[in-house]
Amino acid sequence: MWRCRLVDLMDRLVPLKAWRGYLIVRHRERCPRCLARLASREEALRFLVRSEDVAPSLNLWPRLRRALAGGTRATESAAAVSSFVWRRAFAAAGAILLAIFGLWLLRSGISVRTDRTAAEASQDSRFKLNYIRIGGEPATAYIYQSKGTDMIVVWAERNP
Numbered sequence: 001m002w003r004c005r006l007v008d009l010m011d012r013l014v015p016l017k018a019w020r021g022y023l024i025v026r027h028r029e030r031c032p033r034c035l036a037r038l039a040s041r042e043e044a045l046r047f048l049v050r051s052e053d054v055a056p057s058l059n060l061w062p063r064l065r066r067a068l069a070g071g072t073r074a075t076e077s078a079a080a081v082s083s084f085v086w087r088r089a090f091a092a093a094g095a096i097l098l099a100i101f102g103l104w105l106l107r108s109g110i111s112v113r114t115d116r117t118a119a120e121a122s123q124d125s126r127f128k129l130n131y132i133r134i135g136g137e138p139a140t141a142y143i144y145q146s147k148g149t150d151m152i153v154v155w156a157e158r159n160p
Helices: 002-013 017-028 032-037 041-045 061-070 072-109 120-122
Strands: 135-146 152-158
Touching: 002 017, 002 032, 017 032
Parallel strands: none
Antiparallel strands: 135 152
């Protein structure tokens, strides 16, 4: 069931005909749950209109031929759909670039060094730690110093 939901989500996120065709061939034609959700032939026939069902006095074909001869609405709707797809693709690409940029800013701006021990920190000329004791016994100290700030955090824990 989670695969069906994942396929539905991927279908909504990437609205390309080739991608939808791939999803239909690979999943929906083989999955029993997806096949059960499809309409049966009898249910689908109820939605179709045959020429015998239309009143004989109503002549639709000349009107349809004239409307199709104009052809402007069909090309406008196709252009609108392709424009919508491209806008969605550019928006997704922009969101991904924005997320990468934000992660880069977080990584470079708030970098905390956790691999320094008290001995390494004591070599720094700005900060010197001679010893730390917890309960009268020597303790292991960890030094945290953020880039671009003068704040230093010292964490101490008992030796095992």
